[in-house]
Amino acid sequence: DTAVSQTPKYLVTQMGNDKSIKCEQNLGHDTMYWYKQDSKKFLKIMFSYNNKELIINETVPNRFSPKSPDKAHLNLHINSLELGDSAVYFCASSQNGLGVGYTFGSGTRLTVV
Amino acid sequence: QQQVKQSPQSLIVQKGGISIINCAYENTAFDYFPWYQQFPGKGPALLIAIRPDVSEKKEGRFTISFNKSAKQFSLHIMDSQPGDSATYFCAASKMNTGNQFYFGTGTSLTVIP
Numbered sequence: 001d002t003a004v005s006q007t008p009k010y011l012v013t014q015m016g017n018d019k020s021i022k023c024e025q026n027l028g029h030d031t032m033y034w035y036k037q038d039s040k041k042f043l044k045i046m047f048s049y050n051n052k053e054l055i056i057n058e059t060v061p062n063r064f065s066p067k068s069p070d071k072a073h074l075n076l077h078i079n080s081l082e083l084g085d086s087a088v089y090f091c092a093s094s095q096n097g098l099g100v101g102y103t104f105g106s107g108t109r110l111t112v113v
Numbered sequence: 114q115q116q117v118k119q120s121p122q123s124l125i126v127q128k129g130g131i132s133i134i135n136c137a138y139e140n141t142a143f144d145y146f147p148w149y150q151q152f153p154g155k156g157p158a159l160l161i162a163i164r165p166d167v168s169e170k171k172e173g174r175f176t177i178s179f180n181k182s183a184k185q186f187s188l189h190i191m192d193s194q195p196g197d198s199a200t201y202f203c204a205a206s207k208m209n210t211g212n213q214f215y216f217g218t219g220t221s222l223t224v225i226p
Contacts, residue, residue, distance in 0.1 A: 004156075040218070040219075041151075041200055041218075041219045041221075042216075042218055042219065043157070043202060043216040043219075044216075045213060045214070048213060056213055090156050090157070092156075101147045101149070101159035101162055102157075102159070102214065103159070104149075104156030104157050104158065105156050106154075106155055106156045107154075107155070107156050
């Protein structure tokens, strides 16, 4: 199946831990993104990578670090997790410059306790 | 600063009725306006999109109306069905600038039988 897949789907962890979320797309897109959706469902961009190069880096704590080993993968590593990091994190991809929409993954619900 | 403003926050419509969701934007450089549909536990999925060179686009029961001078666009769902119950997001972007989308705050639509 062609898709944007992210793992894990659910992640429950204690404050202070470090965790990673993985994302892979097999759509041949050249741009990948991480979005955070808060409890009010507001979608906010965190990072964007185009062909492994960081192009968008919104105001996000340094504890969040994206890594793109190749253009089909964009992982998100979070250090020293805080309660306020609890949210749903979506990975997405698109073909830059064509004005086509994003394809989103199904999300990772992160709960920090 | 919210680049795209969306209303209403929630909407309840009878089956067979018309659902209307409105969005307004400030940046006249935006040139791509998609709508996304999100079901619980899923990622947003592209529903329909429009470019500013047309005033209306229709796909099945879904229509986007676009008013460039007013910097507004809206989604109309004709003959609304219970299966349309979801959260709808409008968005805006400028092509060729990293494809960053600015999302509205979402509208929770409930279609009652």
